[in-house]
Amino acid sequence: MIRPSLIAALLLTAALLAPAPPARAESGAAGRPVATDARLVGDDARTRLIIDLSASADIKAFTLADPYRVVIDLPEISFQLPEAAGREGRGLVSAYRFGVLAPGRSRIVVDVKRPVAIDKAFVLDAVEGQPARLVLDLTPSDRKTFLQSRAAREGDPTGAIASTAPPKTNDLPVVVIDPGHGGVDPGASGPQGASEKEIVFEFAKRLKEKIEAGGERRVVLTRDDDTFVSLPGRVKIARDNAAALMISIHADTLQDPFGVRGATVYTLSGKASDKEAAKLADKENRADLIAGLDLSDEPEEVAGILFELARRETSAFTAQFAKGLVRELKKAAKLNKNPLRSAGFRVLKAPDVPSVLLELGYLSSKEDAKLMMSEAWREQATQAVAEAVDRYFATRIAQGTPGR
Structure with missing residues (x-):
């Protein structure tokens, strides 16, 4: 036989x-x-x-x-x-x-x-x-x-x-994770001592572990502790590291009589998608003023045709990742009624780095605040974001545009 x-x-x-x-x-x-x-x-x-x-x-x-x-x-x-x-x-x-x-x-x-x-x-x-x-x-x-x-x-x-x-670490595509606020800029606060700068920092550290666990990408945090980093400084970190993707993490407050809550993904736009997004962008863009920085001499971004071409390509990749991120988060977290929005966030303005701002939830909501301080929720949500990152890079590899 x-x-x-x-x-x-x-x-x-x-x-x-x-x-x-x-x-x-x-x-x-x-x-x-x-x-x-x-x-x-x-x-x-x-x-x-x-x-x-x-x-x-x-x-x-x-x-x-x-x-x-x-x-x-x-x-x-x-x-x-x-x-x-x-x-x-x-x-x-x-x-x-x-x-x-x-x-x-x-x-x-x-x-x-x-x-x-x-x-x-x-x-x-x-x-x-x-x-x-x-x-x-x-x-x-x-x-x-x-x-x-x-x-x-x-x-x-x-x-x-x-x-x-595995391949050498220095050869891996870089994902920059930006825990918002820090140091002299505390960010938002919520019930039971909830602090935005602490919540987003813990989330970013856990997300870093998950993304790097596969050995296919390297993660750079814009801050490794409770320190202040200016908005242009955060963008510079992404560009200096030739980042293939940047995710800025926040957990803000909104005074809304209808009790707005849930995770929201924001992309860059010259015109805000709605009044809520415009208010939030304006609030986040004042972070440097809160820290006492003089922005009068802030240099302009590189201008011209090459800049615009890079911006268009970056915008397309950003939209691709943002949609995928919403899809994955839907499986693990409570989403905002309108989870995909856009506004003029300064931290998203790197012309050559696909970038999104992830609002984990709103500390003005007791339900959101309780979830964001939960280890179980953090585990589920970071896993969802990590899977969105994996799928994004897999799609780009298949398209022949893997990033850097």
Whole structure:
């Protein structure tokens, strides 16, 4: 009787040796290798991802948890795969996505249904009419082994590399989290000693932990303690760190007879979406005056055509993230009746950094204040924001616009 494992191995080998479909391109822009086709074969005992390449390339593969993923880093590739590539899974794989991660670097992210082990990860050279082929073999594992596994596996003698080591921290896209207020600027206050500057700082620290847990992004806080940072200073931190995204966190008060409450996501606009948004922006924009800063000599932002082009692109990415953030927050937190708004917030004015202001809730609402001081609520809400960040970057990678 032939063992099922042997049958699976034979099927995987057959898939690897099968004739390749006609390649659509010899090489991409600037001579980059081209990925022309991709397929999944195998079952829950062993799953193989095969990607046809126009030229060989070194790769590094590693695993990430929560959610379970396998990541393959490789030099910049021109992906000319079928439109449906990666949308459907097979065996241990639920889906995969791909795109340019940064200049000179590409990434393939494989979503897996359970903990897995990277059994093999290598690239075969082109030979006898067959294209070069990237091969990833996955087998079942358990969570403990998945989390502890750090060993590298050498691939084919061609020099391909498979490694569980994550990319260098300095190469990761940067997310700037801006806990509003601080120091001499206390922000809003609420019942039972609720303090805006303390609530948003605790939220920002927890959110930083969650975003960095996946090993795919680096987080920079605009303040690490109870200190004051000016509004231009917060924007400068984002730009100096070449941030791919900025999230400014607040928890304000509004004197509203109808008891306004719930989380709200704000984007930048020259004209406020409503009177409520305009009042809030005006209040937040006075933070530097509260701290006693002289703004009369504040330099103007760079002007001109390039500035406007950058602003338009940034605005589109901002809107994309803001909508996704509202979607994720809806699952974990009470939202405002109008959760997506816009106004002229000065802290969102970096022309080249997609930026949103997240109002966690309103300290003028007893219900919101109680929630925002709750550890359980903070855990749920930060998880929702972290997932929105993950989905945003996954979409940008798939679009070939991963940020910095």
